[in-house]
Amino acid sequence: MKNLIEVQNIKKNYGKKEAVRGISFNVEENEILGLLGPNGSGKTTTIGMLLGLLKPTSGQIFINNLKLEENRIEILEMINFISPYIELPKKLTVKQNLYVYSKLYKVQNIEERIEYLSEKLRIGELLNSITGELSSGQKNRVSLAKALVNEPKVLLLDEPTASLDPEVGDFVRTFLEDYKKEKKISILLASHNMNEVTRLCKSVLMMKNGEIIDQGKPEDLITKHGRTNLEEVFLKLSRSKSEFN
Amino acid sequence: MSLTRIYGLFLRHFYLITRSFPRILDLVYWPSIQITLWGFISNFFATHTTYYNNAVGVILTCAILYDFLFRTSIGFNMLFLEEIWSRNFTNLFIAPMRIGEILTSLVITALIRSLIGLVPAILLTSPLFGISILDLGIFLFFLFLSLYIFGITLGILVSSGLLRFGPSFENIAWSTMFLLAPFGCIYYPIETLPEIFQKIAYVLPLVYIFEEARNILINQTVNIENVYYAFMLNVFYFSLSIALFYYSFNAAKNKGTLINMGE
Numbered sequence: 001m002k003n004l005i006e007v008q009n010i011k012k013n014y015g016k017k018e019a020v021r022g023i024s025f026n027v028e029e030n031e032i033l034g035l036l037g038p039n040g041s042g043k044t045t046t047i048g049m050l051l052g053l054l055k056p057t058s059g060q061i062f063i064n065n066l067k068l069e070e071n072r073i074e075i076l077e078m079i080n081f082i083s084p085y086i087e088l089p090k091k092l093t094v095k096q097n098l099y100v101y102s103k104l105y106k107v108q109n110i111e112e113r114i115e116y117l118s119e120k121l122r123i124g125e126l127l128n129s130i131t132g133e134l135s136s137g138q139k140n141r142v143s144l145a146k147a148l149v150n151e152p153k154v155l156l157l158d159e160p161t162a163s164l165d166p167e168v169g170d171f172v173r174t175f176l177e178d179y180k181k182e183k184k185i186s187i188l189l190a191s192h193n194m195n196e197v198t199r200l201c202k203s204v205l206m207m208k209n210g211e212i213i214d215q216g217k218p219e220d221l222i223t224k225h226g227r228t229n230l231e232e233v234f235l236k237l238s239r240s241k242s243e244f245n
Numbered sequence: 246m247s248l249t250r251i252y253g254l255f256l257r258h259f260y261l262i263t264r265s266f267p268r269i270l271d272l273v274y275w276p277s278i279q280i281t282l283w284g285f286i287s288n289f290f291a292t293h294t295t296y297y298n299n300a301v302g303v304i305l306t307c308a309i310l311y312d313f314l315f316r317t318s319i320g321f322n323m324l325f326l327e328e329i330w331s332r333n334f335t336n337l338f339i340a341p342m343r344i345g346e347i348l349t350s351l352v353i354t355a356l357i358r359s360l361i362g363l364v365p366a367i368l369l370t371s372p373l374f375g376i377s378i379l380d381l382g383i384f385l386f387f388l389f390l391s392l393y394i395f396g397i398t399l400g401i402l403v404s405s406g407l408l409r410f411g412p413s414f415e416n417i418a419w420s421t422m423f424l425l426a427p428f429g430c431i432y433y434p435i436e437t438l439p440e441i442f443q444k445i446a447y448v449l450p451l452v453y454i455f456e457e458a459r460n461i462l463i464n465q466t467v468n469i470e471n472v473y474y475a476f477m478l479n480v481f482y483f484s485l486s487i488a489l490f491y492y493s494f495n496a497a498k499n500k501g502t503l504i505n506m507g508e
Binding site: 014044045048051052053054055072073074076077079080081083085086087088089090091101104105106146 | 327328331332333334335336337338339340341342343495498499500501503504
C-alpha cells in the first residue's frame with residue numbers, strides 16, 4: 001500500500017518548550033490512523049504541522065510523496081481538515097459557504113459536488129439556512145461537507161464527533177467508514193473517544209509529552225497492556241511516568 | 246450587590262488588559278491623539294482665520310478624502326478581522342491559497358466597500374452644501390488612487406500585526422488612522438505642525454495629498470511634485486507592507502498563531 005502521509009522525525013519547539021519531540025509515522029492509502037494522547041501531548045501541534053500552519057523546527061513531512069515545505073499549495077489542494085474549534089462564516093448560508101470553499105479549492109462542477117455531498121451528509125434541506133443558526137450536529141455535517149468539497153486524498157480530523165449526540169456521532173462515524181472505503185482516502189483521526197477510535201482505526205499512535213509512547217492495532221495494544229479496552233490502555237499510558245514528566 | 250463578584254468581573258478585564266501590550270497602548274494613545282489633532286486644528290484656525298475665505302468646501306473636500314482613506318484602511322482590516330471573529334481563520338489558511346491571492350482578493354473587496362461608501366457622500370455634498378469634490382478635476386483620480394494605496398498599505402500592516410500577535414492587535418486596527426491623522430495635515434497646512442512633527446509628516450504620503458487638494462481648491466493650480474512624491478512614497482510603503490506581511494506569515498507559522506487565533 002502507498003503511504004499518503006509520511007512524517008519523518010518532526011520536532012516543534014516553542015522557545016525552550018518542546019511540543020513535539022521527533023516523531024515519525026506513516027498513513028497508508030485507505031487507512032484511518034488514530035492519534036491519541038492526553039491534552040497537551042502534541043496532537044494538535046502535529047496536525048498543525050501537517051496542514052502547513054506550523055513550521056516544524058526540524059524533520060520532514062511528505063503528503064502523496066510531495067515534500068510539504070516545497071509544495072504547500074499542491075498539497076493543500078489534496079488535503080482537508082475538520083475540527084470543532086473552527087467554524088464556517090456564520091452569516092452565510094450553507095450553500096454560500098460550500099460554494100465559496102469550492103471556489104477556493106478550484107472545484108469543477110460545483111453544483112454537482114454540493115448536490116452529492118448534500119445527499120450523502122443529509123444536508124439538502126439546510127442548504128439555504130444561515131450557518132450560524134444550525135444545531136451542533138447540523139454544523140458538524142456542514143463542516144464535514146466543506147472538508148470533502150475538494151475530494152481530499154488525505155483528511156485530518158480533530159475530534160470530529162466532540163459535542164455530538166450519540167445518533168449524529170454514529171452517523172458521522174458510519175459516513176467516514178463508507179467514504180474511506182469508497183474513495184480510498186487516508187484519514188488521521190485525533191480523538192478522545194476510545195470507542196470511536198477502536199471502531200474506525202486500523203492502528204493508533206499514543207502520544208504523550210510530544211512523543212509517541214506506543215503504537216499498533218487497537219486490539220494488539222489492549223492485549224499487550226493486559227487491559228479490556230482501549231480506554232484502559234489510554235489511562236494506563238497517560239498516567240505512567242515518562243522521563244519528561 | 247456583591248463586591249466580590251464585582252471585583253471578579255473587574256479582574257477578568259484587568260487581567261486581559263495587563264497581559265496585552267497593544268491593549269495598554271490603546272488606552273494611552275487615544276486621548277493623546279485626539280488632543281494633539283484638535284489642538285493643531287484649533288491653533289491653525291486661531292491664527293489663520295482668513296485662510297479658507299476664497300475656497301468654500303476645502304474642509305468638506307478634505308473630510309471626504311480622509312473618510313475614503315479611513316474606510317479603505319478599516320475596510321481591509323475588517324475583512325481580516327471577520328475571519329478571526331467567525332473562527333474561520335484556520336479554514337482560510339488551510340485552503341490552497343497563495344498569500345498574494347489572499348491579499349489581492351482583500352484589496353479588491355476593500356475597494357468596492359470604500360466606493361459603496363464614497364459615492365453617496367460625494368452625491369450628497371452638492372445638493373446639501375453646494376460643493377462638488379469634482380472641482381478637483383482630473384487630479385482627483387490621482388489623489389484618490391494615492392489615498393487608496395496608502396489605506397490598503399495601512400490595512401496590510403495592521404493585518405501583519407494580527408497575524409503575528411493575534412487578535413489583541415485588533416485595537417491597533419481601529420486606531421491607526423487616528424494615530425496618523427495629526428501628521429497627515431488633513432485640515433491644516435504642514436506649517437502648523439512643530440518642526441519635529443513636520444519631519445515625520447514629510448515621510449508620509451498623506452501630507453502631499455492633502456496639501457495638493459488644498460492647493461488645487463485655494464490657488465487653482467496644480468503642483469505635480471506633490472502627486473509624484475505621494476505616489477513614490479506609496480510605492481515604498483506598499484512594498485514594505487507586503488514584505489512585512491510575508492514575514493509575519495512565516496513568523497506566525499513558527500509561533501503557532503495561525504492555529505491559536507483566540508483571545
